[in-house]
Amino acid sequence: MSDKKAEAEQPLIDAKGLRTDGRKLDELRPIHLEVGYLSRADGSAYIEHGKNKIVAAVYGPRELHPRHLAQSDRALLRVTYRMATFSVSDRKRPAPSRREHEISMVLRQALEPLLFLKMYPRAAIDVFIMVLEADGGSRCASATVASLALADAGIPMRGLVAGCAAGKIDGKIAVDLNDIEDKIGEADIPLAMSPDRGEITLLQMDGKLTAAEFAQALSMAENGIHRIQEMQKTVLLEKYAQIRETIGDEPDVSPEDEVFEEEPAKEPAEEPEKPKKRAKRIKTEAKETKPKPTKKSTRSKTMEAQAKK
DSSP, X not given: OHHHHXXXXXXXXXXXXXXXXXXXXXXXXXXXXXXXXXXXXXXXXXEEETTEEEEEEEEEEEEOSSGGGOBTTBOEEEEEEEEOTTSSSSOOOSSOOHHHHHHHHHHHHHHGGGBOGGGSTTEEEEEEEEEEEOOSOHHHHHHHHHHHHHHHTTOOBSSOOEEEEEEEETTEEEESOOHHHHHHSSEEEEEEEETTTTEEEEEOOEEOOOHHHHHHHXXXXXXXXXXXXXXXXXXXXXXXXXXXXHXXXXXXXXXXXXXXXXXXXOOOOOOOOOHHHHHHHHHHHHHHHSOOOOOOOHHHHHHHHHHHO
């Protein structure tokens, strides 16, 4: 109790205008991204956003089970958000909590508008997100890493999704709140969007802000998302540049230099033999191959008659 009370009384911004981790109000935490983190998944990604460490894996499109959930005109997107029991300071219960179910739902709603789900009717696309270490803003970081994993899996997308939060601490608007700022700050606004399309896919708010403060927080979070998306594009380009180097570039051939070999003319395929005609042919062949009985001579007949007597 004394530790929590000390945290509540701790100033979040010092006299120099710096936050508890030494950042300025408009400064993001260090971010590290990796693509293709898991070899067994169809697509995967890893993010370190501050002290947050999160892995995302994508499986699909694949056959949907149970089948009664299948949709005839589109694929079903299923997102599962989980926190490891050791991801927070107080050990978390292994069973999924109400908060995890809620974040799973909002992340699905944040990713779904950017996917071409109608290309895979009656299929399923499963996204699994595991938080290995949590330090505030895990739902925004999860949206970022899940979008990367979907891109790595080759799922057609209208654009990448990135997430960043903003809030109010010690009466001032700041971007990318950490765990302490999230817990004892005055307000928190998680935001996820596709910067290329200018579409907001996730927007929540906890606390109270004036209209001017809300607009400022939204603008700061949006600027942070633009910076995060550039990191997403960079890590994807780096991965596929490495794949291209490994496979090797195919020689460029101009249309004038291309040589097309003429395929030999194919003989017309024989029509399948009808059952009745086939049976008649087999019967005729059997008669032709059957040995004919030889005629016995008169001498042999006489000898047989004498033998019988």
